Amino acid sequence: MDFDTSVKLNIYETIASTTRMPTSTEVALAIDSSVPEVEQAFQRLSEKRLLVLEPGSSAHIRMAPPFSGIETQHWVRIKDKIYFANCAWDAFGIAAALKRDTDIESACADCGETLTFQIRDGKPLPQECVIHFAVPASQWWKDIVYT
Amino acid sequence: MLFFRSEEHVDQWCKVNGVAKRPLVSLDQLWQLAVTWYGNRLTVESRRPGPDEMVRIFSDIGLEGPFWDPKSDQWASAK
Numbered sequence: 001m002d003f004d005t006s007v008k009l010n011i012y013e014t015i016a017s018t019t020r021m022p023t024s025t026e027v028a029l030a031i032d033s034s035v036p037e038v039e040q041a042f043q044r045l046s047e048k049r050l051l052v053l054e055p056g057s058s059a060h061i062r063m064a065p066p067f068s069g070i071e072t073q074h075w076v077r078i079k080d081k082i083y084f085a086n087c088a089w090d091a092f093g094i095a096a097a098l099k100r101d102t103d104i105e106s107a108c109a110d111c112g113e114t115l116t117f118q119i120r121d122g123k124p125l126p127q128e129c130v131i132h133f134a135v136p137a138s139q140w141w142k143d144i145v146y147t
Numbered sequence: 148m149l150f151f152r153s154e155e156h157v158d159q160w161c162k163v164n165g166v167a168k169r170p171l172v173s174l175d176q177l178w179q180l181a182v183t184w185y186g187n188r189l190t191v192e193s194r195r196p197g198p199d200e201m202v203r204i205f206s207d208i209g210l211e212g213p214f215w216d217p218k219s220d221q222w223a224s225a226k
Contacts, residue, residue, distance in 0.1 A: 009191065090185075092180075093185035097185040097186065107150070108152040109149035110159050129152060130150075130153060131174070134148075136213070137205070137216060138213075
């Protein structure tokens with residue numbers, strides 16, 4: 001396995017088990033590497049659009065899609081763990097990535113009413129709602145946080 | 148990529164926020180996207196789909212046209 005893949009897997013394994021985004025120092029300790037090497041890998045992974053770093057930081061991850069490094073309006077509960085997703089797609093993405101029965105709590109972007117979703121046995125239970133993609137695919141990465 | 152209770156709520160949100168109404172995606176389509184995109188994210192093999200793969204993934208679940216094409220230049224000057 002190459003170095004960047006080791007870094008990426010450690011990031012995702014850490015989030016999955018702790019719900020927290022690891023820092024470059026934590027990843028370096030976990031895979032027995034150095035912080036500069038890990039931060040270079042963070043940069044390469046962000047160039048491949050697999051990570052989004054906090055603005056101006058080489059050590060802190062804002063997004064490792066579908067996971068968010070900060071609290072958002074999209075709560076994803078699996079057993080006793082709560083993850084935060086970057087958007088509607090990513091809320092379902094966490095359930096798909098972790099392959100567990102999942103409860104999602106979000107809100108209607110218009111009226112703020114709570115919307116809940118259940119993923120059971122690998123598929124969502126019926127729920128009346130629609131999802132609106134405001135940004136065309138060609139523009140997603142111009143401002144991925146807005147997207 | 149936001150949830151709404153109904154299309155009427157999308158219309159209202161677009162009007163209030165001055166945002167153009169774009170294609171709507173159903174719950175089942177969103178789930179298929181999530182599984183295809185993120186189903187192997189915790190594995191060694193995971194990677195982000197390339198542009199042509201993206202078009203195929205969207206097309207397979209009924210999302211077609213330049214809006215879903217990452218190579219489209221239709222919105223090149225837009226936000």
